[in-house]
Amino acid sequence: MLTIIFLTVVLLYIIGFYYLITTRNLIRILIALEVLTKGLVLMLIYVGKVTEQMATAQTMVITLIIIEVVILAVAAGIIINIFNRTDSLDTRKIFRKNK
Amino acid sequence: MNNTVLYIFLGLLVVSALLTVMIKNTLKAVIALACTSVILTIIMFIMGAPLAAIFELSVCAGLVTAIFASTISLTDNPTDEESAEKNKKRLSRYVFLPIIIVVIIGIMFITKPALDFTWFTNTVAEDTLQNTIWHVRNLDIAGQIVVILAGVFGIVTLLKERSKK
Amino acid sequence: MPTLFLIIPFIGILLLNLFYTQKVKKLAYGTGILVALIQMFLACTIIFQIAGNFFSAIEIKYFVSLSIDLYAAIVLFTIALIAFISLIIRRHSDNDEIFNFSQLIMIIMIGMNGVVMVTDIFSLYVFLEVTGVASFVLIAKKKELAALNGSFKYLLMSSIATVMILSAVAILFMTYGTLSYEELGAQLSSATNVSTQIVLAIIFLITGLSIKAGLVPFHMWVPDAYSNSSSAVSVLLAGIVTKGGGVYAILRLMMVVFPKIAIINEVFAFLGILSIVVGALLAIGQKEFKKMLAYSSISQIGYIIVGACCGTPLGFLGAFLHFFNHATFKSLLFVNSAAVEAQTGYKDLDKLQGLGGKMKITTWTSAIAFLSTAGIPPLSGFWSKVIIIVALWQVGFIPYAVIALLASILTLAYFLILQRKVFFGKTSAEFENTKEANRGFTSVSIILATITVLVGIAFPFVLNFLKIKGLF
Numbered sequence: 001m002l003t004i005i006f007l008t009v010v011l012l013y014i015i016g017f018y019y020l021i022t023t024r025n026l027i028r029i030l031i032a033l034e035v036l037t038k039g040l041v042l043m044l045i046y047v048g049k050v051t052e053q054m055a056t057a058q059t060m061v062i063t064l065i066i067i068e069v070v071i072l073a074v075a076a077g078i079i080i081n082i083f084n085r086t087d088s089l090d091t092r093k094i095f096r097k098n099k
Numbered sequence: 100m101n102n103t104v105l106y107i108f109l110g111l112l113v114v115s116a117l118l119t120v121m122i123k124n125t126l127k128a129v130i131a132l133a134c135t136s137v138i139l140t141i142i143m144f145i146m147g148a149p150l151a152a153i154f155e156l157s158v159c160a161g162l163v164t165a166i167f168a169s170t171i172s173l174t175d176n177p178t179d180e181e182s183a184e185k186n187k188k189r190l191s192r193y194v195f196l197p198i199i200i201v202v203i204i205g206i207m208f209i210t211k212p213a214l215d216f217t218w219f220t221n222t223v224a225e226d227t228l229q230n231t232i233w234h235v236r237n238l239d240i241a242g243q244i245v246v247i248l249a250g251v252f253g254i255v256t257l258l259k260e261r262s263k264k
Numbered sequence: 265m266p267t268l269f270l271i272i273p274f275i276g277i278l279l280l281n282l283f284y285t286q287k288v289k290k291l292a293y294g295t296g297i298l299v300a301l302i303q304m305f306l307a308c309t310i311i312f313q314i315a316g317n318f319f320s321a322i323e324i325k326y327f328v329s330l331s332i333d334l335y336a337a338i339v340l341f342t343i344a345l346i347a348f349i350s351l352i353i354r355r356h357s358d359n360d361e362i363f364n365f366s367q368l369i370m371i372i373m374i375g376m377n378g379v380v381m382v383t384d385i386f387s388l389y390v391f392l393e394v395t396g397v398a399s400f401v402l403i404a405k406k407k408e409l410a411a412l413n414g415s416f417k418y419l420l421m422s423s424i425a426t427v428m429i430l431s432a433v434a435i436l437f438m439t440y441g442t443l444s445y446e447e448l449g450a451q452l453s454s455a456t457n458v459s460t461q462i463v464l465a466i467i468f469l470i471t472g473l474s475i476k477a478g479l480v481p482f483h484m485w486v487p488d489a490y491s492n493s494s495s496a497v498s499v500l501l502a503g504i505v506t507k508g509g510g511v512y513a514i515l516r517l518m519m520v521v522f523p524k525i526a527i528i529n530e531v532f533a534f535l536g537i538l539s540i541v542v543g544a545l546l547a548i549g550q551k552e553f554k555k556m557l558a559y560s561s562i563s564q565i566g567y568i569i570v571g572a573c574c575g576t577p578l579g580f581l582g583a584f585l586h587f588f589n590h591a592t593f594k595s596l597l598f599v600n601s602a603a604v605e606a607q608t609g610y611k612d613l614d615k616l617q618g619l620g621g622k623m624k625i626t627t628w629t630s631a632i633a634f635l636s637t638a639g640i641p642p643l644s645g646f647w648s649k650v651i652i653i654v655a656l657w658q659v660g661f662i663p664y665a666v667i668a669l670l671a672s673i674l675t676l677a678y679f680l681i682l683q684r685k686v687f688f689g690k691t692s693a694e695f696e697n698t699k700e701a702n703r704g705f706t707s708v709s710i711i712l713a714t715i716t717v718l719v720g721i722a723f724p725f726v727l728n729f730l731k732i733k734g735l736f
Contacts, residue, residue, distance in 0.1 A: 004106065004109065005109065007204065007207070008109045008112060008113060010203065010204070010207070011113050011116075011200065011204075012112070012113070012116055014196075014199060014200055014203060015113075015116050015117060015120055015196070016116075016120075018195070018196050018199065019120045025125065027125055027167065027170060027171060027174070028125065028128070030167070031119060031120075031128055031129065031132055031167075032120070034132055034159070034163065035116050035119060035120065035132070035135070038112075038116070038135060038136070038139055038159075041139065041143075041151075041155065042112075042139065042142070045142075045143055045146055045148050045151065046146070047218075048148065049146050049147060049148075050218050051218055051219045051220070051221055052220075052221045052225070053221055053225050054147060054148055054225075054228075055225050055226055055227065055228045055230075055231040055232075056225070056231055056235075056236075057148070057151075058148050058150055058151040058228060058231075059228075059231050059232050059236050059239065061148070061151040061154070061155070062150070062151055062154050062232070063236075063239050063242075063243055065151075065154050065155060065158050065159065066158070066243050066246070066247070067243065067246050069158055069159075069162055069163060069166075070246050070247060070249070070250035071250075072163060072166060073166055073250055073253075073254055074250055074253045074254065074257070076166050076167070076169075076170040077253060077254050077257035077258055078257060079170060079174065080170060080173050080174060080257075080258065081257055081258075083173070083174040083175070087175070089174055
């Protein structure tokens, strides 16, 4: 039973990471990061259940969720500023201009 | 019976994660992300982590969706004609994804004898959740407060327009 | 006592924010300087206590688990020194919005003090994120497109590193049921064979920590982040954020949790040598002053990691000494580049020529810093590099020792080119009227150069003292 959960976690990681590499929109990069985080949360809960230390695992999940949302808010602020400077959200246009 | 329900929800989780990734419109993708959060919350309830499930529901399905929605509305996404041009070659980008999934899962099943997990069996009765959060993991709470403070400074600094530019 | 390091900056932030009037805004600079000086003083007292009585650690274990030993105290001192210098630079280069800057520096100090002092692998992650969030904001503060790009790249790679580090923590927690350094170290040392899941966890952990530390081949975010931020932030980043966060985490984990696993030493030694060589090679072809310094930083971080991979006390001594030395001479170089940019307005190396006659203090201090980077006696860089190379030789990584020595010559080569072009050439016509940088920059340069020279001259005595005490 628990191996299937591990497989799901690996699938979520692959989906998230693949999308992170191939997308061109800045906001979708953040969505891919969120999918990766969900995989991580599922893995932590799985570990908590298996070793029967749910309290420590839940503490880790709560801390992780809080920190992720702060990082997301700062990233959204940076994206809004990038948009105000260049009027586009395309990765290629923005990251190529600097070379 | 419990296992079957868990498997169904795990399958739904993967399907909705795929939907999040493949939907064309950004706003609808964010709503699919919220659905993924809800399904993850139900899974966490089944596995016995109620407090973390409530956190996940209120923060990821609520606050994160609000942040994304406000970012999308403050930035201008391309109009329909431009998207239609980009979408012609869009599905060809996802060709590699099933191949990679099959390869990695194949590797995992081939080395299956090595994948037998051993885990730590807990013989000591653990603390209650409140004790763990507030007494054993004191330092993490202090760290989270400082992170939230840093985030607040960050948002204030980044989104403030100087009037005397 | 260790909690003081976390509480004092926090009290500083609270005081500045509770009384939010115009007059208090001007006190922000003073508060930041005061906090940095207090931390330097406390770190020095701890170093002298430890060296005098020779007890190895100060610990609080009642409800907050923190511990400081000799190397941690050296790192705490470095953190406070670089924060102090960064505040002075900010005051003299760009005086507006110093309120926010001072508070963000205090948050970074809390974060890094936390990374240095914790004994628990999950709290390490929390404090790494504290430094991360504050650095993203500081890099992006300039609000130009290049700075925002650098900040976003750093954010992205830092988040990927987070996912990997936490996956490794989850697997280790599953196998051993504990999160603290000592217990994990004890369990891992006594394990007879290393099972597959531990190998998987170690791979994830190495990748995640290498991304945070900026080792090759995960160094993509480093040049953009260092060179596009404002000068005070560059000093902070190069001096402590990358090193105090990622590199210190690697060093502490290798000392306490993984001392007996040989494969980690070999992998990190390989990555370290790769960083030394690739960083030095990529620095040669650069056309911007700050980017060249950023690639040189990657190279020096490689030296620190390679020194720690030996596993002997001599190797760790060399690694931490190089930690301190790199903080001083690299900050000195960034300060000088900021001074040059402030006076001439150029960052490109092609356009800067022959400033030696006009900016004397900058020229001589940057010459001292270059020689220290390349490892010329009797400056401080020489001692740390020699100790690292000798430690490598003793353990048996002989080809690595030879490569490290050759890379040192390469460092000397490109820095000589730089020095000659920028400072000692013929003064071109448009620089006839440049003056020396203002006294904030020059005083900081003189302080840092003096520290470099003094540590270099005084180090043999320290080495003798340590040998007498039987440290190695």
